[in-house]
Amino acid sequence: MSTHAPTRFDPTRVPHLLGTFAPVTEEVDVAELRVIGALPASLDGMYVRNGPNPRFTPIGSYLYPLDGDGMLHAVRVSDGRAQYHNRFVRTPALVAEEKAGRALWGGLESLILPSADEVGPELADDFKDLPDINVVRHAGRLLALAESACPYRFDADLATLGREDFGGGLTAGITAHPKIDPVTGEMVVFCYALEPPYLTWSVIGPDGVVTRGPTPVDGVDEPVMIHDMALTARYLVLVVAPAFIDLEAAMSGGSFLAWRPELGTRVALVPRDGGAPVWCTDDAFWMWHSVNAYDDGPEPSAPVVLDYVEWNRLTVGPAPEGAGPATARLVRARIDPSAGHMTRTVLDDARVEFPRIDDRRIGRRHRRAALATGTGRADLLAGEYDAIRWVDVETGAGQVWEAGDLSVGEPVFAPEPGPDASSEDHGFWMTFATDRTDGASWFLVFPAADPASGPLARVSLPVRVPLGLHAAWLPTEEP
Incomplete structure (x- = not known):
């Protein structure tokens, strides 16, 4: 039996199910892609992007970017050539819907849950797994990540291998944005929950074994949504x-998220050695994504620097009553762990999102950040x-770099092997882009030393790739 069901829901009127966001259902393999320009010969690996892509017409509600089945899109690059394939992340719920030939679960805002008669007792009256946000490779595992839930493991051909709970050590799941320490090889994660403890953190060692189980913060x-995190040494x-x-x-x-700005935004510095967290509070803001963080000095009292994209309010679900336009900018917070105090400085006031750095700088001082931005067009969603x-x-x-008629995704850095490999300018930035006029999609590769000069290579993709979320560059030789 279903729970709450809204009386009206018309998916044909949901903007994030239309145009450049519209889902695709065909799974495609193409061995040779057309390249305009030249792919760098040094690139050898796979660019993989995840994102919400409903397999069937949604019922009840659809809330972008949290709803939708995961679909992985991959471009393999080697010897200056490229190939493409895509696959759904096949969770048990998605398999049940494919058997039924229609959607059985409603969106997060409708809470429509199928009965045992429809899906069997193991899936009945439970939420659908949604590993549709991010991808990461750690300790040989390829993971499609969900919002504070167990990720799903997939293989190099994008075939789904099953839910990953890290040997039973993290059965409640992890964040969609874990951080891998490039020095220690550890993957540090958090998870928020509907019941106490409402927020925990954990560590997975470089060998894939959980070295710190869920530790309450x-x-x-009370239950709170947190999308991303940052890490320092x-x-x-x-x-x-x-x-x-x-x-x-x-x-x-009503909405399953309540925005209460009168309480302000709090930032916790949680010592990786297991010590008590240091809290500081400031005026309310929302953060979807961090850029990076680092300790500004070797001494224990050194400030923590956090770069992130700051929104003036929550931007998912209905806008709070009386709220003005949502705004975003690149901000640096400087946090004093001794005083529990932080100051915020605007680094760039352009409207931005999807920030990325060279991932080899995670937790350490970085210099360059790449972000998706807009030119001021009024017709973008x-x-x-x-x-x-x-x-x-x-x-x-x-x-x-202005993309014209192209809508661009998250930029990802790919280091170039060689004697200058540690430089943030020695490599390439890459992303998917879709033409708003004809629906054609492209894989773009930019030189890191002069990215504003435009793509070195434009790879024509055989199908439209819906605008989605997060991606990773996975070198053939894993570091």
Whole structure:
């Protein structure tokens, strides 16, 4: 038996199910792609991107970017040539829907859950797994990541291997944005929950074994949504905005997220050695994604620097009553762990999202950040961008490549092997892009030393790739 079901839901009127966001259902393999320009001969690996892609027409509700089945899109690059394939992340729920030939679960805002008669007792009256947000490779595992739930493992051909709970060590799941320490090889994660403990963190060693099981973060006493995190050599950095999960409201047809800005936003520095967290509070803001964080000095009292994209309010679900336009900018927070105090400085006031750095700099001082941005067009939807911006966070200097009719995705850095491999300028930036005029999709590769000069290579993709979320460059030789 279904639970709450809204009386009206018309998926043909949901903007994030249309145009450049519209889902695709065909799974495709193409061995030779057309390349305009030249792919760097040094690139050898696979670019993989995940994103919400409903297999069947949604029922009840659809809330971008949290709803939708995961679909993996991959471009393999080697010897200057490229091939493409895509696959759904086949969770048990998706397999049940494919057997039925229609959607059986409603979106997060509708709470429509199928009965045992429809899907069997193991899946009945439970939420659908949604590993549709991110991808990561750690300790030989390829993972499609969900929002604070167990990820799903997949193989090099994108075939789904099953739910991953790390040998039973993390059965409640992990964040969609784990951070891999490039020095220690550890993957540090968090998970928020509907019941106590509401927020925990854990560590997975470089061999894939859980070395720290779920550890409560003291100071969180009700369910709260946290999308991303940051990591330094000493701390896990958690930005706890006043976005509270309200299941009671959702059950009665309201929003499952309540924005309470009067409580402010809190930031926790959680010592990686297991010490008590340091909390500081400031005016309310929302953070979808961090850029990076690092300890600004070797001494234990050294400040923590956190770069992130700051939104003036929560941007998922209905806008709070009386709220003005949602705005985003690149901000640096400087956090004093001794005083429990932070100051915030705007690094760049352009509207940006999907920030990335050279992942080899995670937890250490970085210089350059790449972000999706806009040129000011009024016809772009929330989550749609038509330019890429590169910002030198030390000098504030910025470069922009305007994409014209293309809507671009998250830019990802691929280091170039060689004697200068440690340089943030020695490599390439890459992303998917889709033409708003004809639906054609492209894989773009930019030179890191001069990205604003435009793509070195434009690879024509055989199908439209819906605008989605997060990606990774996976070299054939795993570091």
